[in-house]
Amino acid sequence: DAMVIxxxxxQVTQFGKPVTLSCSQTLNHNVMYWYQQKSSQAPxxxxxxxDKDFNNEADTPxxxxxxxPNTSFCFLDIRSPGLGDAAMYLCATSRxxxxxxxxxxFGNGTRLTVT
Amino acid sequence: GNSVTxxxxxxTLSEEAFLTINCTYTATGYPSLFWYVxxxxxxxxxxxxxxxxxxxxxxxxxxxxxxxxxxxxxxxKGSVQVSDxxxxxxxxxxxxxxxxxxxGAGTRLFVKA
Numbered sequence: 719d720a721m722v723i724x725x726x727x728x729q730v731t732q733f734g735k736p737v738t739l740s741c742s743q744t745l746n747h748n749v750m751y752w753y754q755q756k757s758s759q760a761p762x763x764x765x766x767x768x769d770k771d772f773n774n775e776a777d778t779p780x781x782x783x784x785x786x787p788n789t790s791f792c793f794l795d796i797r798s799p800g801l802g803d804a805a806m807y808l809c810a811t812s813r814x815x816x817x818x819x820x821x822x823x824f825g826n827g828t829r830l831t832v833t
Numbered sequence: 834g835n836s837v838t839x840x841x842x843x844x845t846l847s848e849e850a851f852l853t854i855n856c857t858y859t860a861t862g863y864p865s866l867f868w869y870v871x872x873x874x875x876x877x878x879x880x881x882x883x884x885x886x887x888x889x890x891x892x893x894x895x896x897x898x899x900x901x902x903x904x905x906x907x908x909x910k911g912s913v914q915v916s917d918x919x920x921x922x923x924x925x926x927x928x929x930x931x932x933x934x935x936x937g938a939g940t941r942l943f944v945k946a
């Protein structure tokens with residue numbers, strides 16, 4: 719089945735120690751997103767890629783970076799995690815422009831703990 | 834700006850009760866509307882969608898109708914089960930231009946046996 723896969727499911731890192739979360743998709747979707755979700759609140763969009771074009775949300779801290787080396791993979795890098803960055807990180811994909819009816823397809827998330 | 838407002842939870846129901854979760858959206862443009870469900874420890878899953886006025890989305894006994902006149906997309910189910918316990922998110926996405934999906938705050942549903 720086509721899907722969005724996130725690894726690892728659980729990640730523990732130390733305060734200030736860089737960490738990378740990964741996401742892969744077999745849906746061949748143009749757009750890949752990273753969301754941060756705390757305590758079953760609404761997911762908060764950090765950034766997205768439309769193909770290779772990177773789009774950062776205005777309120778995403780500089781501490782968060784992303785890479786998309788090819789259509790299938792996207793990475794979230796947190797350069798210096800703080801305690802406030804502990805959250806569930808969700809990767810999602812969708813079709814792109816003119817496809818407003820295309821839903822988001824989410825991975826199961828990576829739960830990040832910062833000690 | 835664009836926004837989605839949904840009823841606050843938690844909502845607690847007994848099994849086989851009728852469920853309504855209200856959702857309203859801002860009417861800028863002609864968005865597509867979605868309900869997503871999130872079970873504990875998992876990502877969000879699409880539950881149903883509607884892409885234009887008067888469309889009805891349905892899945893797993895859940896239904897929602899795109900009401901342009903009231904800018905609403907209320908989620909309903911006639912008889913809930915314990916397995917429906919989850920967090921439900923209403924969302925909108927513009928049909929032109931950008932790719933951003935706007936989510937409501939989420940409504941947690943508890944169903945008791």
